[in-house]
Amino acid sequence: MSEKKNIARAAGVLGAATMLSRIMGMLRDMVVSRLFGAGLYTDAFFAAFQIPNMLRRFFAEGALTSAFVPTFSEWYSTKGEDEARALANVCFTVLTVVMAAITVLGIVFSPQIVHLMFPGFADNAEKLSVTILLNRLMFPYIFFVSLVALCMGILNTVRHFFTPAISTVFLNLSMILSALLLHDRFQVPIVSLAVGVLIGGVLQLALQLPVLYSKGFPIRPNFKLGHPALKRIALLMGPSVFGVGVYYLNITVGSILASLLPEGSVSYLYYAQRLFEFPQGIFTVSVAQAVLPSMSRQAAAGDMDALKESLCYGVRLTLFVTIPAMVGLVFCATPIFSLLFMGGAFDYAKAVNCGLALLYYSLGLTFVALVRVLVPAFYALKDTKTPVLIALVAFVLNLLISLALMGPMKHAGLALASSCSALGNMLLLLWFLRRKLGPFGGRAIALSGLKGMVASIPMAAAVYWILRLIDWSQSGARLLKAGVMAGAVLAGMAIFLATARLLACEEAGDVLGLIRKKVFRKKG
Numbered sequence: 150m151s152e153k154k155n156i157a158r159a160a161g162v163l164g165a166a167t168m169l170s171r172i173m174g175m176l177r178d179m180v181v182s183r184l185f186g187a188g189l190y191t192d193a194f195f196a197a198f199q200i201p202n203m204l205r206r207f208f209a210e211g212a213l214t215s216a217f218v219p220t221f222s223e224w225y226s227t228k229g230e231d232e233a234r235a236l237a238n239v240c241f242t243v244l245t246v247v248m249a250a251i252t253v254l255g256i257v258f259s260p261q262i263v264h265l266m267f268p269g270f271a272d273n274a275e276k277l278s279v280t281i282l283l284n285r286l287m288f289p290y291i292f293f294v295s296l297v298a299l300c301m302g303i304l305n306t307v308r309h310f311f312t313p314a315i316s317t318v319f320l321n322l323s324m325i326l327s328a329l330l331l332h333d334r335f336q337v338p339i340v341s342l343a344v345g346v347l348i349g350g351v352l353q354l355a356l357q358l359p360v361l362y363s364k365g366f367p368i369r370p371n372f373k374l375g376h377p378a379l380k381r382i383a384l385l386m387g388p389s390v391f392g393v394g395v396y397y398l399n400i401t402v403g404s405i406l407a408s409l410l411p412e413g414s415v416s417y418l419y420y421a422q423r424l425f426e427f428p429q430g431i432f433t434v435s436v437a438q439a440v441l442p443s444m445s446r447q448a449a450a451g452d453m454d455a456l457k458e459s460l461c462y463g464v465r466l467t468l469f470v471t472i473p474a475m476v477g478l479v480f481c482a483t484p485i486f487s488l489l490f491m492g493g494a495f496d497y498a499k500a501v502n503c504g505l506a507l508l509y510y511s512l513g514l515t516f517v518a519l520v521r522v523l524v525p526a527f528y529a530l531k532d533t534k535t536p537v538l539i540a541l542v543a544f545v546l547n548l549l550i551s552l553a554l555m556g557p558m559k560h561a562g563l564a565l566a567s568s569c570s571a572l573g574n575m576l577l578l579l580w581f582l583r584r585k586l587g588p589f590g591g592r593a594i595a596l597s598g599l600k601g602m603v604a605s606i607p608m609a610a611a612v613y614w615i616l617r618l619i620d621w622s623q624s625g626a627r628l629l630k631a632g633v634m635a636g637a638v639l640a641g642m643a644i645f646l647a648t649a650r651l652l653a654c655e656e657a658g659d660v661l662g663l664i665r666k667k668v669f670r671k672k673g
Contacts, residue, residue: 173321178420178423182490185338188494200262201290220382230365245296255284263280287347331344399567414560418506420503425478428474448529463522469601471519539578597656
């Protein structure tokens with residue numbers, strides 16, 4: 150099987166598993182919005198959850214994955230399974246000790262961390278105390294999810310993608326059940342969500358270990374701290390924290406600045422970010438996770454032509470999906486919140502505020518997606534410095550634009566600043582990567598992007614016309630809203646795919662071929 154097909158198949162498996170997880174995440178957010186709305190307690194929960202979640206994105210899913218996968222892939226390819234198994238056990242042992250220490254420190258110093266990250270909460274004693282309590286309860290989540298990320302790196306290297314991708318379903322399910330069943334059992338009802346986060350972290354890790362065993366990687370303690378690959382991973386991880394995680398750092402900066410804005414701003418950004426991550430998580434992360442092992446193997450073998458082909462294909466595949474998703478989110482922003490969240494403690498004014506944030510986040514969807522695909526190419530080439538320098542520029546750009554826009558545009562300005570920063574990050578990564586690798590299909594990439602934009606025009610017209618059929622400010626009529634939204638999405642997808650086929654988009658053929666293959670295999 151060609152590497153292109155390997156990437157497409159892996160992305161398909163990851164996308165399907167992640168779609169289920171994102172649907173559960175959306176159900177979770179619907180439950181949260183209905184029970185708790187968008188105000189003091191949700192601001193406190195989302196702020197508290199932001200801290201271990203930020204560490205997860207920077208450390209576990211960002212730096213650890215980007216440093217571990219290339220090294221482990223090289224070890225697995227050149228040293229054999231026995232040596233790779235020993236490396237996996239050493240890394241698991243060391244990570245367990247390190248993350249246990251970080252977890253204890255995080256719990257002890259929660260008041261200082263919350264004061265530092267959310268200075269706007271200092272004016273509200275109740276919000277501040279609840280945030281500290283929730284952060285202490287949820288901080289151990291980073292311990293479990295870091296070990297999950299290591300398991301994911303091992304399994305992805307041996308081409309098993311489904312279990313790590315599906316594991317977040319258990320986190321979302323745990324939070325939903327805890328919120329519904331336990332919210333009236335605590336003096337502060339939203340504590341039930343924190344309990345759900347903890348239980349979900351345990352379940353996520355418990356799901357990985359039997360699969361690792363079945364793949365020939367049983368986890369055993371191994372304190373061989375002088376392992377030669379361990380130092381290499383540690384050296385790669387330092388700069389990777391910033392290089393991969395700059396987008397999430399920008400989101401965190403947005404939350405910090407939002408704490409200085411009117412009450413509810415932190416919640417508006419959180420709800421919008423969650424929906425923004427739906428298409429990104431389903432496909433963008435899937436492509437990035439699928440292409441990294443391929444590029445790592447090709448770089449280790451010195452096959453630069455194959456690496457450039459994999460990179461080009463990953464970028465084109467990302468453009469093909471994210472351009473129509475970006476356009477669709479722009480038009481569907483407020484209607485989505487009206488359909489999914491309106492009701493209970495969540496009224497139409499909150500839906501509009503969340504929709505505005507989602508609109509401006511959506512403008513950067515393609516840029517964020519391309520950053521997630523481009524950065525691993527540098528790490529596959531063992532270059533950690535360039536992405537870090539570029540990330541630093543993007544971070545400063547985000548901070549300056551955020552400070553300029555948060556006054557006149559409030560929380561929407563913070564969302565727009567994030568998109569502008571992602572654009573700058575993407576352009577610099579492309580420029581430096583071309584200097585490093587030489588041409589890697591720039592004309593094909595540009596043509597794919599142009600075709601995607603052209604195919605999105607009739608799609609956008611159809612979606613806009615269908616959404617105007619009802620008044621989204623009215624509460625109730627959920628079935629009618631769902632029918633109109635489903636009609637807009639399905640019609641938009643059909644028109645986009647048909648137009649893409651007429652424009653001879655290679656990616657459209659690959660995606661449709663994958664779907665046909667899955668359908669016929671199931672029928673058979």
